[in-house]
Amino acid sequence: MSSFASSIAKVFYGTLIHSVSVKEIEYISNGLLFVDVHGRIAKIVRDLPRDQFRDSLDGVHESKVVLLNDDQFVIPGFVDSHIHAPQYAYCGIGHDIPLLEWLDTLTFPHEAKFKDAAYARQVYSKAVARSLRNGTTSACWFATIHLDATKELVKVIEEQGQRAYVGKVNMNQNSPDFLKETTQSSVADTRSFIEYVNAINATLGLDTKPLVTPIITPRFAISCTPDLLTELGKLAVEFDLPIQTHLCENLNEIDVTLSLFPGSTTYTSVYADHGLLTHRSIMAHCVHMKDEEFQLMKDKRAGISHCASSNFNIKSGMANVRKMLEMDLKVGLGTDVAGGFSSSILDAFRTSRTCSIARSPDDSLLIPELFYLATMGGARVMELADTIGNFEVGKEFDAILVNTSVRHSPVDIFEHDTIRTKFEKYLFVGDDRNNEKVYVQGKEVRLPDL
Numbered sequence: 001m002s003s004f005a006s007s008i009a010k011v012f013y014g015t016l017i018h019s020v021s022v023k024e025i026e027y028i029s030n031g032l033l034f035v036d037v038h039g040r041i042a043k044i045v046r047d048l049p050r051d052q053f054r055d056s057l058d059g060v061h062e063s064k065v066v067l068l069n070d071d072q073f074v075i076p077g078f079v080d081s082h083i084h085a086p087q088y089a090y091c092g093i094g095h096d097i098p099l100l101e102w103l104d105t106l107t108f109p110h111e112a113k114f115k116d117a118a119y120a121r122q123v124y125s126k127a128v129a130r131s132l133r134n135g136t137t138s139a140c141w142f143a144t145i146h147l148d149a150t151k152e153l154v155k156v157i158e159e160q161g162q163r164a165y166v167g168k169v170n171m172n173q174n175s176p177d178f179l180k181e182t183t184q185s186s187v188a189d190t191r192s193f194i195e196y197v198n199a200i201n202a203t204l205g206l207d208t209k210p211l212v213t214p215i216i217t218p219r220f221a222i223s224c225t226p227d228l229l230t231e232l233g234k235l236a237v238e239f240d241l242p243i244q245t246h247l248c249e250n251l252n253e254i255d256v257t258l259s260l261f262p263g264s265t266t267y268t269s270v271y272a273d274h275g276l277l278t279h280r281s282i283m284a285h286c287v288h289m290k291d292e293e294f295q296l297m298k299d300k301r302a303g304i305s306h307c308a309s310s311n312f313n314i315k316s317g318m319a320n321v322r323k324m325l326e327m328d329l330k331v332g333l334g335t336d337v338a339g340g341f342s343s344s345i346l347d348a349f350r351t352s353r354t355c356s357i358a359r360s361p362d363d364s365l366l367i368p369e370l371f372y373l374a375t376m377g378g379a380r381v382m383e384l385a386d387t388i389g390n391f392e393v394g395k396e397f398d399a400i401l402v403n404t405s406v407r408h409s410p411v412d413i414f415e416h417d418t419i420r421t422k423f424e425k426y427l428f429v430g431d432d433r434n435n436e437k438v439y440v441q442g443k444e445v446r447l448p449d450l
């Protein structure tokens with residue numbers, strides 16, 4: 001066997017669909033995609049007739065080939081750039097209350113329960129399983145302030161095999177006593193958490209790229225004192241880490257923030273002034289941004305997670321994604337469970353479309369743009385565009401094998417359907433039942449029954 005053939009773990013033959021730019025989806029029909037033993041895409045061959053693809057296997061044994069039928073296609077896995085793991089336990093309830101009241105009455109009392117790591121495992125096991133079932137191969141998770149429970153989230157993600165950024169949340173002011181840290185304990189626990197994840201990653205072989213990365217996670221400026229924000233900015237530099245938080249979600253939140261940080265000119269500059277706005281920052285929402293704030297995001301190369309469902313549910317407003325794209329800001333989609341009621345990026349795709357039409361019907365987001373946001377856009381926001389997001393040789397194979405003709409799925413296929421209409425039906429009508437297989441770093445994820 002040639003060295004190429006022995007380096008290959010899996011080959012897909014059939015239709016491959018991915019974004020090649022924000023404006024363009026490529027439909028590769030009769031494609032052959034080789035995944036190597038490290039989970040990387042080793043080679044892609046286009047337009048090979050069905051009766052000839054075997055001649056192009058380059059010595060790879062046919063038993064390694066996943067042969068797709070006409071109702072199946074492979075797409076890149078979805079990226080959820082903003083989701084709260086503990087809030088999965090009450091996903092779907094409590095909508096209709098604006099942000100700050102929603103945090104006080106529903107979210108904070110619930111998150112306090114995560115001082116119990118066993119309870120955390122119970123909720124996190126389901127939250128991660130549901131996210132994977134929905135085809136999310138990469139996610140940026142908020143946990144809670146609790147160190148042990150956040151470690152539990154890491155364990156669950158490692159067991160289930162998702163690519164993830166995981167953040168222990170920081171809160172040391174304007175938070176109830178039952179969910180409040182001191183500056184010192186918040187920094188110390190964050191450091192312990194980072195060291196915990198880094199120690200796990202250090203045990204992996206040199207050939208294996210870690211799937212889980214710690215992420216600095218001040219809840220939002222309101223819940224952190226300036227000295228805590230400064231210390232978190234220093235930790236991000238010391239360990240070279242990404243950062244996630246909330247920004248300009250709700251008008252009331254912006255007023256409160258500016259009153260707490262009179263030395264900063266805008267909400268966005270609060271984070272910049274404390275070393276928390278970098279090319280690795282992921283800012284959720286960005287609904288009510290001044291032009292200078294967008295410009296600051298651009299100057300710092302920070303990313304945005306657009307969370308349309310949450311923005312409707314808890315009445316925050318409608319973000320201007322068209323403007324973000326025109327400025328070439330990095331933007332992806334977030335489900336924002338449980339402000340959002342669904343951990344499916346397909347739902348985020350649809351709600352983002354509704355949001356853009358409601359904002360500006362003549363200039364709304366088009367399908368290629370939305371699909372890009374769901375995949376490549378999210379990869380850029382996570383600063384992983386060299387690793388995931390579409391099918392390019394050298395990237396890691398994170399993907400969904402979609403089947404549009406599964407019994408009991410919501411998609412119905414007719415004779416007149418083409419691969420393009422099947423894909424579009426999946427985007428607008430499909431759900432997790434159509435996600436026949438999910439792959440992360442080339443490995444098929446065991447999708448649990450839920």
Ligand SMILES: O=c1[nH]c(=O)c2nc[nH]c2[nH]1
Nearest residue numbers: 084107219220246310339
């Ligand atoms: O949608 C949101 N969910 C949250 O949990 C949160 N905390 C601060 N700001 C927030 N926004």
